[in-house]
Amino acid sequence: MKRYLMVLLTVLLLLSVMSFGKVKIVYWQYYFETKVKAIDEIIKEFQKLYPEIEVEHVTFPYESFNEKVAASVPAGTGPDIVNLYYGWIPKYVTSGYLQPLPESEFSEAYLNANFFPFVAKGVEFMGKRYALPIAVRSLALFWNKDLFKEAKLDPERPPRTLQELVEMAKKLTKYDRQGNIVQAGLATQPSGQGHHWIREVLTRQFGGAPYNDDYTQVTYQAVPAALKFYTDLITVHKVGYPGFMNDDITAFTSQAAAMNIDGSFRIAALKKAGINFGVAELPEYNGIKSNFASFWANGITKNCTGEKLDAAIKFLKFLSSEKVMELWLEKVGELPANPAVAQKYYNDPIYGPFLKGLEYAHATMFVDETAQRQVIMDAVDRVWLKGISPEQSFKEAAQTEQAILDKFWNSVGK
Amino acid sequence: MKLRHKKTLTAYLFLLVPLSFFAFIRFYPMISAFYISFTDWNIISPVKNFVGLSNYVNIFKDPVFRISLLNTLKYVLYGVPSVIILSLALALLLNNITKFQSFYRLIYVMPYITPLVATSWVWRWMYQKPPTGIINNFLNSLGLPTRSFLMSTTEALPSIVATTVWIEIGYCVIIFLAGLQNIPKEYLEAARVDGANRRQLLFRITIPLLNPVIVFLSVMETIIFLRIFTQVYNMSDQGSGGPLNSTKPLVLYIYQKAFKSFDMGTATAATVVLFLIILGITILQLKVLNKKVQY
DSSP states (O other), X not given: OHHHHHHHHHHHHHHHHHHTTOEEEEEEEEOOHHHHHHHHXXXXXXHHHOTTEEEEEEEEOXXXXXXXXXXXXXXXXXXXXXXXXXXXXXXXXXXXXXXXXXXXXSOHHHHHHHSOHHHHHHTEETTEEOEEEEEEEEEEEEEEHXXXXXXXXXXXXXXXXXXXXXXXXXXXXXXXXXXXXXXXXXXXXXXXXXXXXXXXXIHHHTTOOSBOTTSOSBOGGGOHHHHHHHHHHHXXXXXXXXTTTSSHHHHHHTTOEEEEEEEGGGHHHHHHHTOOEEEEOOOBBTTBOOEEEEEEEEEEBTTOOHHHHHHHHHHHHHHTSHHHHHHHHHHTOOEESSHHHHHTTTTOTTHHHXXXXXXXXXXXXXXXXXXXXXXXXHHXXXXXXXXXXXXXXXXXXXXXXXXXXHXXXXXXXX | OOHHHHHHHHHHHHHHHHXXXXXXXXXXXXXXXXXXXXXXXXXXXXXXXXXXXXXXXXXXXXXXHHHXXXXXXXXXXXXXXXXXXXXXXXXHHHHHOOTTHHHHHHHHHHHHHSOHHHHHHHHHHHTSOTTTOHHHHHHHHTTOOOOOGGGSTTTHHHHHHHHXXXXXXXHHHHHHHHHHHTSOHHHHHHHHHTTOOHHHIIIIIIHHHTHHHHHHHHHHHHHHHHTOOHHHHHHSGGGOOOXXXXXXXXXXXXXXXXXXXXXXXXXXXXXXXXXXXXXXXXXXXXXXXXOOOOO
């Protein structure tokens, strides 16, 4: 008995000696199984490379993300590196939670060399950069090859322009005797990805811009044609409507919608559902291509200083390395944020169109994404449910959204 | 120490647990909500700046708050009388049935014991337009025009009320049945001997004697409809309370301000307003409806 105790004590002593001198940093993210597994794997690789650093990986449900982080700040028990949605950066910075990435390690040149252009803008707040993504998401056009065949369209040729999109959508739409849509040519769901398409894609294609350069002023009301194009799909061409089959994802997955504009995060689910689908770049218009990109990024918290900060910088750089991005695409299915890595997959029939879209993508700087999404949802609803003109509706939307922006920018004193 | 004192002390000792539970879990958050409503707290910031009454001024300037307030009153106004009248009628009918009464009771209580999220989604699908919605497919097969239900700014709120009434009836029927079975048969028999017809029996004997039950249920149902949330959250697109805020109740407004916009000051100010409304209506109902009936 005594001997066992001695052995146990020796082992414990050895273990404590081994961990002595190690720097421990804490990484927080919300629970999403594939992401959690991927990060575990990445941490193992990282610790092989830097044996003196130990990374503790903590996860919690998505729903309690902000509450959890909020409670940990004053207590000083929070993470050193936190994974957060890029749209939350302003709030986290103004609440004194994140520290800017050290300029010496993450210079403009470093960002330009390693990331798509929209990333630098997306992680910047009032002149400083705060986080780096592993992977990004963008939009593309999904089309159902079987339904194309059925409508006597070439199943390998998706629409390339907005005009073609409308023509094909019309051919792909089916109605019952009363004129109800039973198969939508194109799913239109502003509450899904539709609001991004209107804001960052259609507005630019119709010759405008959704916001001014630093996202403090709403400017999309200058191009009501963008909203009109969208609502015409519902009211004039009648190829779909918001809420058809409950939502666009259900409609496309149950093969009741022939086309849909959706994000790269949908690929896995569609493959699992066994849909015979193709992916194409978003249709262009007036020779203008545009896309919307978004991402989750890793930022360093204020609590992290000294040798922990050095370790955190190393881990952050490792997380944004080419190797990790490749692993992330393979395991999680999200797109690499580095153009050099992305280029390797340009010929992939599924990932290619999303990756090409990243070249000309914009990451909207949201100050309150749910409220701003609601503004565009309401703009569409006012037109198709209330018969208000797109001009008037876009103007009202801009006023409401401007108030949201003003409130935020006033609160941070700009 | 006297025995009486000892007994009181023991009682307090045992009451300490539930009392402290109420103090910390119920009253402390309530008081802290009052305090937050005078600040500009954004959930993740460690500082709470005192801003006086400006949150209250702002919510009454906010058209969405006013719409939500109006919608909440509509839910109560449409919902409570419908639930009370329908469940009373059903209870009176069920009370006459002697065979399989418990079976019928079970059927009526089913919607109430089913999780609210599940019933909301089933109804959401039933309300869909063709080709998915059962109700519209039925109308369609009869050659009748289909309806928009949840996709219309005028039909969505009544559609959600209908679902909620369907759910709440189960609970109210059970309570009404219990109340009916408490009415002494002698009263009804005596009235019948005196030549009262069925109408008179109902309005002169049964309903007055059911008054305590009616008061209880109206208060409960009013509170339930004032706090309506789950149904709307699950039956509107992305839990938005749409289309165009036409179904958004106060609680959803509070939820969105607190946990989507992280504007805790505004959210708690709206909560305080809702608290005052519930308090006011409840006191009013107890005063007006609670008349003692003695025979």
